[in-house]
Amino acid sequence: xxxxxxxxxxxxxxxxxxxxxxxxxxxxxxxxxxxxxxxxxxxxxxxxxxxxxxxxxxxxxxxxxxxxxxxxxxxxxxxxxxxxxxxxxxxxxxxxxxxxxxxxxxxxxxxxxxxxxxxxxxxxxxxxxxxxxxxxxxxxxxxxxxxxxxxxxxxxxxxxxxxxxxxxxxxxxxxxxxxxxxxxxxxxxxxxxxxxxxxxxxxxxxxxxxxxxxxxxxxxxxxxxxxxxxxxxxxxxxxxxxxxxxxxxxxxxxxxxxxxxxxxxxxxxxxxxxxxxxxxxxxxxxxxxxxxxxxxxxxxxxxxxxxxxxxxxxxxxxxxxxxxxxxxxxxxxxxxxxxxxxxxxxxxxxxxxxxxxxxxxxxxxxxxxxxxxxxxxxxxxxxxxxxxxxxxxxxxxxxxxxxxxxxxxxxxxxxxxxxxxxxxxxxxxxxxxxxx
Numbered sequence: 001x002x003x004x005x006x007x008x009x010x011x012x013x014x015x016x017x018x019x020x021x022x023x024x025x026x027x028x029x030x031x032x033x034x035x036x037x038x039x040x041x042x043x044x045x046x047x048x049x050x051x052x053x054x055x056x057x058x059x060x061x062x063x064x065x066x067x068x069x070x071x072x073x074x075x076x077x078x079x080x081x082x083x084x085x086x087x088x089x090x091x092x093x094x095x096x097x098x099x100x101x102x103x104x105x106x107x108x109x110x111x112x113x114x115x116x117x118x119x120x121x122x123x124x125x126x127x128x129x130x131x132x133x134x135x136x137x138x139x140x141x142x143x144x145x146x147x148x149x150x151x152x153x154x155x156x157x158x159x160x161x162x163x164x165x166x167x168x169x170x171x172x173x174x175x176x177x178x179x180x181x182x183x184x185x186x187x188x189x190x191x192x193x194x195x196x197x198x199x200x201x202x203x204x205x206x207x208x209x210x211x212x213x214x215x216x217x218x219x220x221x222x223x224x225x226x227x228x229x230x231x232x233x234x235x236x237x238x239x240x241x242x243x244x245x246x247x248x249x250x251x252x253x254x255x256x257x258x259x260x261x262x263x264x265x266x267x268x269x270x271x272x273x274x275x276x277x278x279x280x281x282x283x284x285x286x287x288x289x290x291x292x293x294x295x296x297x298x299x300x301x302x303x304x305x306x307x308x309x310x311x312x313x314x315x316x317x318x319x320x321x322x323x324x325x326x327x328x329x330x331x332x333x334x335x336x337x338x339x340x341x342x343x344x345x346x347x348x349x350x351x352x353x354x355x356x357x358x359x360x361x362x363x364x365x366x367x368x369x370x371x372x373x374x375x376x377x378x379x380x381x382x383x384x385x386x387x388x389x390x391x392x393x394x395x396x397x398x399x400x401x402x403x404x405x406x407x408x409x410x411x412x413x414x415x416x417x418x419x420x421x422x423x424x425x426x427x428x429x430x431x432x433x434x435x436x
Contacts, residue, residue, distance in 0.1 A: 004031040004042060062093045318371040319429075329435040331370045336426035341411075361397075361414045368408040374433035377403050382429040384412045399427055 006028050010020030018024070027043055034040040038049030058074045064077035088097040107114060111122050123131070136142060144155035148163040156162050164175045178370050195201060196402040204213035208223040224233045261267055270281035274289040282288050290299045305311050311324045319333030341364045382399035401410025408429055 004028075004035060132417065205228050260297040314371075316371045321371045323372060323435050327434045327436045329372060329374050329431075329433045331372060331374075331431045331433075333368055333371070333429050334426060335366065335368070335429065363412040365409065367412045368410070368429050368431075370407065370431060372435055374405050374431070374435055377405055377431060377433040380408055382408075382410060382427050384414075384427045399429070403431055405433070 007019055008024040008028050010016060010024070014020050016022060031042050034042045035050055035054075036048075038047065040048035042048060056347050058077070060074060060078040060081050062078065062081040062085050064075070064078040065080055066274035071079070081394060083093075085093040087227075088095070090097065112120065114122060140155055142153050144153035146155050146157035146162045148165045150165075154162045154164075164173045166178055167174050199215065202213050204215035206215055206217035206222045208225045210225075214222045214224075224235060227234055227238060262400045266281060268279050270279035272283035272288040274291045276291075280290070290301060291308050293300050293304055313320075313322045313324055315321065319331055321332075322330045341362055380401075380403035382401070384397035384399050397414035399410050400413055401408060403409070408431060409426070410429065412427055
């Protein structure tokens with residue numbers, strides 16, 4: 001139907017009858033709802049729904065690439081037109097295609113009258129490959145021949161040879177006949193042999209003659225002029241003069257100097273210390289030091305190897321130590337000799353009315369500085385030994401003292417009888433702490 005028009009004409013204050021009344025309003029609303037429902041009918045009896053003449057025209061863009069399944073009407077139709085244009089291969093989607101899908105299907109299914117084969121049947125892929133393989137295996141295809149035949153492919157014969165016509169152009173293949181003829185034109189075998197055996201060809205001479213080939217004389221020698229350039233042949237007199245000179249290599253070492261250098265044990269500032277850019281030399285104990293390794297092909301130090309084992313052991317003038325990778329530190333030191341400093345008497349009750357003094361002998365006070373400085377000390381101790389050289393006939397001596405991170409202060413005390421100065425004693429101290 002035509003576009004529906006409003007029939008209601010009522011104005012404010014006008015009586016609601018006729019086109020100004022409720023019937024006109026109902027008429028207009030029914031037409032509006034019928035326009036939204038294609039199953040309904042308008043008041044004039046025509047089918048409901050919005051007809052194409054009542055829709056606004058849209059312009060699509062066939063260059064717009066599809067991006068999904070959802071879009072406005074214009075977008076969706078633009079995407080469809082873009083795909084149709086690609087399928088047909090035409091400049092515009094609405095142009096007549098050069099071939100239809102039905103025609104394409106008919107061509108695909110055809111086995112004759114396609115690709116210029118006429119009524120012959122098109123070969124299958126497998127059949128074509130089989131014929132190609134058969135052709136490839138042939139040794140005499142396309143009329144190939146070993147004889148010198150014009151316009152034919154060259155084929156080797158059973159002996160691996162092939163004949164070629166006598167060449168005329170410089171770029172033609174030469175055959176044996178042509179080569180043999182050229183050789184006979186140039187020389188005779190006998191002449192060549194004679195030339196090879198000749199001892200005075202081309203004016204060669206053993207004397208020092210300019211622009212002449214060199215030939216040895218009857219003694220196997222040949223002469224040249226006095227050399228001037230560095231790459232000239234040297235003569236005997238030149239070499240003899242050089243060898244007999246008092247200092248032929250001024251600025252270079254003499255044989256004596258080279259001998260002295262060879263016998264030197266510390267040439268080129270070699271050192272056993274881990275010094276950069278210096279040659280390594282063993283020390284008096286046959287050892288040498290290097291810096292801690294970093295690259296995989298560096299020399300490994302003892303400390304590095306010990307570290308791989310889980311600890312590092314060492315010693316210095318303050319004693320021995322073991323540093324474990326987890327931070328544990330154990331230090332040990334043997335002091336010898338420890339001499340007696342003095343004694344004191346302590347009362348001892350032997351009976352109800354008698355006192356007998358006890359002799360307490362003691363050594364000098366000492367302080368042990370550890371071989372490795374700890375950051376904490378957890379335990380320490382020591383064992384004193386008299387061993388016949390300690391505190392005479394004293395009882396087993398003991399170690400008294402205290403320790404912290406700065407050191408271990410101690411002295412030896414012992415109870416015993418008799419007062420005399422011993423020759424000396426020893427004490428073994430230990431400390432357990434952490435180094436990191």
